[in-house]
Amino acid sequence: MRRVTLTQYLIEQQRHFGTVSPELRLLIEVVARACKAISHAVSKGPLAGIGDSVGLDNVQGEAQKKLDVIANSVLVEANEWGGQLAAMVSEEMAEPYQIPNRYPKGEFLLLYDPLDGSSNLDVNISVGTIFSVLRCPGNCAEADTSAFLQPGSKQVAAGFAVYGAATILVLSVGNGVVGFTLDRELGSFVMTEERIEIPPETQEFAINASNARNWGAPVKRYIDECLAGKEGPRGKDFNMRWVASMVADVYRILSRGGIFMYPTDAKHKEGRLRLMYEANPMAFIVEQAGGAATDGSQRILDIQPSKLHQRVGVVLGSRNEVERVTRYHTDGGAR
Ligand code: F6P
Numbered sequence: 001m002r003r004v005t006l007t008q009y010l011i012e013q014q015r016h017f018g019t020v021s022p023e024l025r026l027l028i029e030v031v032a033r034a035c036k037a038i039s040h041a042v043s044k045g046p047l048a049g050i051g052d053s054v055g056l057d058n059v060q061g062e063a064q065k066k067l068d069v070i071a072n073s074v075l076v077e078a079n080e081w082g083g084q085l086a087a088m089v090s091e092e093m094a095e096p097y098q099i100p101n102r103y104p105k106g107e108f109l110l111l112y113d114p115l116d117g118s119s120n121l122d123v124n125i126s127v128g129t130i131f132s133v134l135r136c137p138g139n140c141a142e143a144d145t146s147a148f149l150q151p152g153s154k155q156v157a158a159g160f161a162v163y164g165a166a167t168i169l170v171l172s173v174g175n176g177v178v179g180f181t182l183d184r185e186l187g188s189f190v191m192t193e194e195r196i197e198i199p200p201e202t203q204e205f206a207i208n209a210s211n212a213r214n215w216g217a218p219v220k221r222y223i224d225e226c227l228a229g230k231e232g233p234r235g236k237d238f239n240m241r242w243v244a245s246m247v248a249d250v251y252r253i254l255s256r257g258g259i260f261m262y263p264t265d266a267k268h269k270e271g272r273l274r275l276m277y278e279a280n281p282m283a284f285i286v287e288q289a290g291g292a293a294t295d296g297s298q299r300i301l302d303i304q305p306s307k308l309h310q311r312v313g314v315v316l317g318s319r320n321e322v323e324r325v326t327r328y329h330t331d332g333g334a335r
Contacts, residue, residue, distance in 0.1 A: 006032055006169070006180050006189040013173055020157075020173050027084040027108055027133065028157060032169055032180075032189055034078040035129050035161040038071045038115070039182060042163040045124060067121060068092055071114035071129065084108050086140035089148055089308055091277060096145060096308070105141065108156070109134040109148055111277040116160070117245025126164035128247030132281040133157040145308055152280030152301035160281065162247045170196070170254065172288040177254065198291035199257035202318040204239045206249045207261045214265035218296065218328035246273065250282050250316070254289055259321040263296055264313035271295070271313040275305055279312050292322035296329040 004012075010025040020028075041048060049066060072092040079085055080097075083104035088097045091113045099105050112131040120127055133156050136143050159171035167182035169189050179193030205226050212220070226238035241258070243249050249260050262272045273279050283293030283300035293300045293316035303312065315325050 004191040006171075006191075009178060009180075009191055010173070013175060017175060019175060023084045023106055024108065024133070024157065024173070026082055027079070027106075027110065028159070028171070028173075030078050030082055030084075031075070031110070031112075031131055031159070032161075034075045035167070035169060036182060036187065036189075037074045037078075038067075038129055039161065039163045039167040041067060041070055041074075042121070042127060068115045068118050075110075075112055075114050075129070079110055082106075085110055086136040087143035087147070088112070089276065090114055091274060091309070094309075096143060096148060098142065107136055107140060109136050109143060111148065111281075113274070113277045116247050116278065117243070120243075120245050125243065126162050126245050126248040128160050128162040128245065130160040130247060130278055130281050131158065132277055132284070148276065148308055149305045151304050152275075152283055155280060155284045155301075158281035158284040160247050160250070160285070162251050164248060164251075168192075168251065170251065170285060172285050174288065177285055177289040179254075196254050196289045198254060198286065198289045198318055200290070200319045202253075202257040202259055202321050203236055204241060204256070204258040205261070205321075206241050206243075206253070206258060207263075208242055208244070209240075211265055211267065214267040215263065216265060216329075218325065218331075219261065219263045219265070221328055222325045246278060246282065250286070253291070253317045254285070257318045259315070259317040259325070261316075261325070262314045268311070268313075271311040273311060273314050275300070275303060275310045275312040276308060279314050282314075283316060286316045290319065291317050292319045292326075293317075294322060294326045297326060 010020045013020040072090055081103045084106040085108050086105050088110045115127055116130050117127040134150050136147050157173045162168045169180040177196040180189035181192040183190050225232055225234050229237040264271045279300050286293045295313040315322050
């Protein structure tokens, strides 16, 4: 494969399709640069005390790790001065972060989860950064909460980095999905997957089975049928994986297919994952890779958000499987 860097890819997208303006390119490049810094911090492991808790909870009521806070600051500091953004929203900030008056404001809004899966930090399992880019509607001088409350279908770009054995950046600017790997010697993201496509069928599912007693009938039915294997109604054996790091689970699905579910259930009545900076960017990427993403009954990208930090049920991955689970919900889960 031709050695294409992230910058080259973005310039070529603009040249051929006119979809990545210089401002959007700069924004994505700055986010990618921040991801390199976060990757470097994560790779220090216990030497940097990365799994340590700061003794505070974030807006979701989850214990903030030292690195959650560091990753959030890295993204804020990298993105606030360049002039591409009107405001930012992050899992670690209760209110939108306004671009300080000393810097110019731009037309975009950035939403991100700085360190997804951070409960895995202490055990050296992959974590990552998820981001979503929206256009700021109307007058962006003061982009308040309402400016962010747009359905995911309005995203102009979305991506995520996985800090695993290799640091991988997955990106979509609305023209398919590409994967880049961080070349640590050169310090640049180099394209390693030109067109990521999720196979429509799968034999692998990902769900936190410890919630089984709380699942609704449609989810229970789907999982029971998978577990029944060759002898069951699906007529084939299924494998199960659960990394408990959405970035790693979704990257696996992009690589070899599968279905990922964090559905609403009796305990997580509104769902567990966040719509604006987890479910929306992942749904955008999964759809761009030929897969599907619903909240069980509705396409995630069509959901009109009412709150910045709103949660949502998530079913995403291989199209035929997501459609099956969704059908089980819309048919009332009846056998
Ligand atoms: O933010 C959420 C997250 O860490 C995801 O990355 C992951 O999929 C999920 O929570 C794991 O949830 P649980 O702790 O229930 O396994």
